[in-house]
Amino acid sequence: EPEVTQTPSHQVTQMGQEVILRCVPISNHLYFYWYRQILGQKVEFLVSFYNNEISEKSEIFDDQFSVERPDGSNFTLKIRSTKLEDSAMYFCASSPRKAGELYEQYFGPGTRLTVT
Amino acid sequence: GQSLEQPSEVTAVEGAIVQINCTYQTSGFYGLSWYQQHDGGAPTFLSYNALDGLEETGRFSSFLSRSDSYGYLLLQELQMKDSASYFCAVRTSDRGSTLGRLYFGRGTQLTVWP
Numbered sequence: 547e548p549e550v551t552q553t554p555s556h557q558v559t560q561m562g563q564e565v566i567l568r569c570v571p572i573s574n575h576l577y578f579y580w581y582r583q584i585l586g587q588k589v590e591f592l593v594s595f596y597n598n599e600i601s602e603k604s605e606i607f608d609d610q611f612s613v614e615r616p617d618g619s620n621f622t623l624k625i626r627s628t629k630l631e632d633s634a635m636y637f638c639a640s641s642p643r644k645a646g647e648l649y650e651q652y653f654g655p656g657t658r659l660t661v662t
Numbered sequence: 663g664q665s666l667e668q669p670s671e672v673t674a675v676e677g678a679i680v681q682i683n684c685t686y687q688t689s690g691f692y693g694l695s696w697y698q699q700h701d702g703g704a705p706t707f708l709s710y711n712a713l714d715g716l717e718e719t720g721r722f723s724s725f726l727s728r729s730d731s732y733g734y735l736l737l738q739e740l741q742m743k744d745s746a747s748y749f750c751a752v753r754t755s756d757r758g759s760t761l762g763r764l765y766f767g768r769g770t771q772l773t774v775w776p
Contacts, residue, residue: 581764587768651707651764655703655704
Protein backbone atom coordinates (compact mmCIF):
# COMPACT_ATOMS: atom_id res chain seq x y z
CA GLU A 547 0.00 0.00 0.00
CA PRO A 548 1.39 3.44 -0.91
CA GLU A 549 2.50 5.56 2.02
CA VAL A 550 3.94 8.94 2.86
CA THR A 551 7.60 8.76 3.82
CA GLN A 552 9.66 11.28 5.77
CA THR A 553 13.36 11.74 6.38
CA PRO A 554 15.13 11.91 8.68
CA SER A 555 13.22 10.16 11.42
CA HIS A 556 15.08 12.19 14.04
CA GLN A 557 16.98 15.45 13.60
CA VAL A 558 19.00 17.13 16.31
CA THR A 559 20.14 20.67 15.68
CA GLN A 560 21.48 23.65 17.55
CA MET A 561 19.45 26.77 18.10
CA GLY A 562 19.84 29.19 15.20
CA GLN A 563 20.67 26.53 12.65
CA GLU A 564 18.66 25.85 9.52
CA VAL A 565 16.93 22.51 9.07
CA ILE A 566 15.19 20.95 6.12
CA LEU A 567 12.66 18.21 6.71
CA ARG A 568 11.87 16.03 3.75
CA CYS A 569 8.72 14.25 2.71
CA VAL A 570 7.74 12.07 -0.21
CA PRO A 571 3.95 12.18 -0.53
CA ILE A 572 1.94 9.39 -2.11
CA SER A 573 2.68 9.52 -5.81
CA ASN A 574 -0.69 10.44 -7.30
CA HIS A 575 -1.58 12.93 -4.58
CA LEU A 576 -1.57 16.63 -5.39
CA TYR A 577 -2.37 18.20 -2.02
CA PHE A 578 0.24 18.42 0.69
CA TYR A 579 0.37 19.53 4.28
CA TRP A 580 2.73 19.99 7.20
CA TYR A 581 1.67 19.61 10.83
CA ARG A 582 3.59 19.58 14.06
CA GLN A 583 2.96 17.98 17.42
CA ILE A 584 4.79 19.12 20.51
CA LEU A 585 5.28 16.20 22.89
CA GLY A 586 2.06 15.36 24.69
CA GLN A 587 0.04 17.99 22.88
CA LYS A 588 -2.34 18.11 19.96
CA VAL A 589 -1.47 18.04 16.29
CA GLU A 590 -1.22 21.59 14.90
CA PHE A 591 -1.67 22.65 11.30
CA LEU A 592 1.23 24.55 9.73
CA VAL A 593 0.59 24.86 6.01
CA SER A 594 -1.26 23.40 3.03
CA PHE A 595 0.17 23.38 -0.50
CA TYR A 596 -1.31 22.83 -3.92
CA ASN A 597 -0.23 23.57 -7.47
CA ASN A 598 3.17 24.81 -6.32
CA GLU A 599 1.85 27.40 -3.96
CA ILE A 600 0.73 27.75 -0.39
CA SER A 601 -3.02 27.38 -0.07
CA GLU A 602 -3.31 28.25 3.59
CA LYS A 603 -0.99 28.71 6.56
CA SER A 604 -1.38 29.04 10.28
CA GLU A 605 -0.10 31.66 12.68
CA ILE A 606 2.74 29.29 13.59
CA PHE A 607 4.02 29.36 10.01
CA ASP A 608 5.92 32.63 10.20
CA ASP A 609 8.77 33.98 8.10
CA GLN A 610 11.14 31.39 9.58
CA PHE A 611 9.26 28.64 7.78
CA SER A 612 9.09 27.86 4.08
CA VAL A 613 7.92 24.96 1.95
CA GLU A 614 8.99 23.80 -1.43
CA ARG A 615 8.30 21.09 -3.95
CA PRO A 616 11.70 21.00 -5.61
CA ASP A 617 10.86 18.13 -7.95
CA GLY A 618 8.02 15.77 -8.79
CA SER A 619 8.30 13.72 -5.67
CA ASN A 620 9.69 15.65 -2.70
CA PHE A 621 7.98 18.17 -0.45
CA THR A 622 10.19 19.99 2.03
CA LEU A 623 9.76 22.14 5.11
CA LYS A 624 12.59 24.51 5.93
CA ILE A 625 13.07 26.25 9.24
CA ARG A 626 15.58 29.03 8.73
CA SER A 627 16.77 29.70 12.25
CA THR A 628 15.54 27.13 14.72
CA LYS A 629 14.38 28.01 18.21
CA LEU A 630 14.06 25.78 21.25
CA GLU A 631 10.28 25.91 20.92
CA ASP A 632 10.49 24.40 17.44
CA SER A 633 11.27 21.05 19.05
CA ALA A 634 8.38 18.81 18.03
CA MET A 635 7.33 15.94 15.80
CA TYR A 636 6.70 17.23 12.30
CA PHE A 637 4.21 15.32 10.18
CA CYS A 638 3.80 15.57 6.45
CA ALA A 639 0.46 14.57 4.95
CA SER A 640 -1.07 14.32 1.49
CA SER A 641 -4.55 13.98 0.05
CA PRO A 642 -5.89 12.22 -3.03
CA ARG A 643 -6.47 14.21 -6.18
CA LYS A 644 -10.13 13.42 -6.55
CA ALA A 645 -12.57 16.14 -5.70
CA GLY A 646 -14.59 15.13 -2.67
CA GLU A 647 -11.71 13.09 -1.30
CA LEU A 648 -9.70 16.00 -0.02
CA TYR A 649 -10.86 15.23 3.48
CA GLU A 650 -8.79 12.06 3.86
CA GLN A 651 -5.26 13.02 4.73
CA TYR A 652 -2.55 10.38 4.81
CA PHE A 653 0.16 11.13 7.35
CA GLY A 654 3.80 10.17 7.23
CA PRO A 655 5.62 8.68 10.23
CA GLY A 656 7.01 12.06 11.25
CA THR A 657 10.40 13.64 11.88
CA ARG A 658 11.27 14.30 15.49
CA LEU A 659 13.12 17.62 15.62
CA THR A 660 15.13 18.36 18.74
CA VAL A 661 16.61 21.84 19.06
CA THR A 662 19.32 22.19 21.69
CA GLY B 663 -10.79 31.18 16.15
CA GLN B 664 -11.47 27.52 16.58
CA SER B 665 -11.91 25.33 19.62
CA LEU B 666 -12.66 21.66 20.07
CA GLU B 667 -13.54 19.87 23.26
CA GLN B 668 -13.21 16.15 23.80
CA PRO B 669 -12.64 14.09 26.96
CA SER B 670 -9.00 13.63 27.87
CA GLU B 671 -9.33 9.93 28.60
CA VAL B 672 -11.73 7.01 28.45
CA THR B 673 -11.34 3.46 29.66
CA ALA B 674 -13.32 0.36 28.73
CA VAL B 675 -12.99 -3.41 28.62
CA GLU B 676 -12.58 -5.64 25.62
CA GLY B 677 -15.80 -6.26 23.75
CA ALA B 678 -17.46 -3.13 25.12
CA ILE B 679 -18.76 -0.09 23.23
CA VAL B 680 -17.32 3.35 23.79
CA GLN B 681 -18.42 6.77 22.55
CA ILE B 682 -16.01 9.71 22.33
CA ASN B 683 -17.75 13.05 22.06
CA CYS B 684 -16.47 16.17 20.38
CA THR B 685 -17.93 19.66 20.44
CA TYR B 686 -16.51 22.41 18.34
CA GLN B 687 -16.63 26.11 17.65
CA THR B 688 -15.29 27.23 14.32
CA SER B 689 -15.93 29.42 11.32
CA GLY B 690 -15.77 28.15 7.76
CA PHE B 691 -16.74 24.61 8.75
CA TYR B 692 -16.36 21.96 6.06
CA GLY B 693 -16.58 18.75 8.09
CA LEU B 694 -15.46 16.72 11.08
CA SER B 695 -12.76 14.05 10.90
CA TRP B 696 -11.54 11.46 13.35
CA TYR B 697 -7.96 10.22 13.55
CA GLN B 698 -6.31 7.49 15.59
CA GLN B 699 -2.78 7.83 16.88
CA HIS B 700 -0.78 5.14 18.62
CA ASP B 701 2.01 6.35 20.92
CA GLY B 702 3.82 9.00 18.89
CA GLY B 703 3.00 7.35 15.58
CA ALA B 704 1.38 8.91 12.57
CA PRO B 705 -2.27 9.94 12.86
CA THR B 706 -4.40 7.52 10.86
CA PHE B 707 -7.63 8.60 9.21
CA LEU B 708 -10.75 6.90 10.56
CA SER B 709 -13.75 8.83 9.28
CA TYR B 710 -15.13 12.08 7.96
CA ASN B 711 -18.59 13.63 8.24
CA ALA B 712 -19.55 16.60 6.14
CA LEU B 713 -23.29 16.18 6.54
CA ASP B 714 -25.49 15.40 9.52
CA GLY B 715 -25.93 11.77 10.37
CA LEU B 716 -24.10 8.56 11.03
CA GLU B 717 -21.27 7.10 8.96
CA GLU B 718 -20.37 3.49 9.62
CA THR B 719 -17.09 1.81 8.78
CA GLY B 720 -16.77 -1.63 10.27
CA ARG B 721 -16.52 -1.44 14.05
CA PHE B 722 -16.24 2.34 13.99
CA SER B 723 -19.05 4.82 13.40
CA SER B 724 -19.02 8.60 13.42
CA PHE B 725 -21.87 11.01 13.88
CA LEU B 726 -22.26 14.70 13.16
CA SER B 727 -24.87 17.28 14.07
CA ARG B 728 -23.94 20.57 12.44
CA SER B 729 -26.73 22.48 14.18
CA ASP B 730 -25.37 21.37 17.56
CA SER B 731 -21.69 21.67 16.56
CA TYR B 732 -21.29 18.17 17.93
CA GLY B 733 -20.03 14.84 16.81
CA TYR B 734 -18.96 11.54 18.23
CA LEU B 735 -16.93 8.48 17.41
CA LEU B 736 -18.43 5.15 18.38
CA LEU B 737 -16.16 2.16 18.75
CA GLN B 738 -17.80 -1.23 19.05
CA GLU B 739 -16.46 -4.65 20.00
CA LEU B 740 -13.40 -3.05 21.51
CA GLN B 741 -10.07 -4.82 21.12
CA MET B 742 -6.81 -4.30 22.97
CA LYS B 743 -5.27 -2.86 19.81
CA ASP B 744 -7.83 -0.02 19.92
CA SER B 745 -5.91 1.49 22.85
CA ALA B 746 -4.68 4.75 21.36
CA SER B 747 -5.36 8.47 21.23
CA TYR B 748 -8.37 9.55 19.20
CA PHE B 749 -8.51 13.06 17.80
CA CYS B 750 -11.46 14.87 16.37
CA ALA B 751 -10.47 17.46 13.82
CA VAL B 752 -12.54 20.06 12.04
CA ARG B 753 -11.81 20.75 8.43
CA THR B 754 -12.10 24.48 8.18
CA SER B 755 -10.81 27.47 6.31
CA ASP B 756 -10.22 31.05 7.35
CA ARG B 757 -9.81 32.13 3.77
CA GLY B 758 -12.31 30.06 1.86
CA SER B 759 -9.57 27.99 0.28
CA THR B 760 -10.53 24.66 -1.26
CA LEU B 761 -8.03 22.70 0.80
CA GLY B 762 -8.70 24.30 4.11
CA ARG B 763 -6.92 22.98 7.16
CA LEU B 764 -7.45 20.37 9.83
CA TYR B 765 -7.77 21.83 13.30
CA PHE B 766 -7.25 19.06 15.85
CA GLY B 767 -8.66 18.61 19.31
CA ARG B 768 -6.39 17.65 22.20
CA GLY B 769 -7.18 13.99 21.84
CA THR B 770 -8.84 11.32 23.97
CA GLN B 771 -6.64 8.58 25.33
CA LEU B 772 -8.57 5.31 25.11
CA THR B 773 -7.37 2.45 27.27
CA VAL B 774 -8.90 -0.96 26.65
CA TRP B 775 -8.54 -3.49 29.46
CA PRO B 776 -8.75 -7.26 29.03
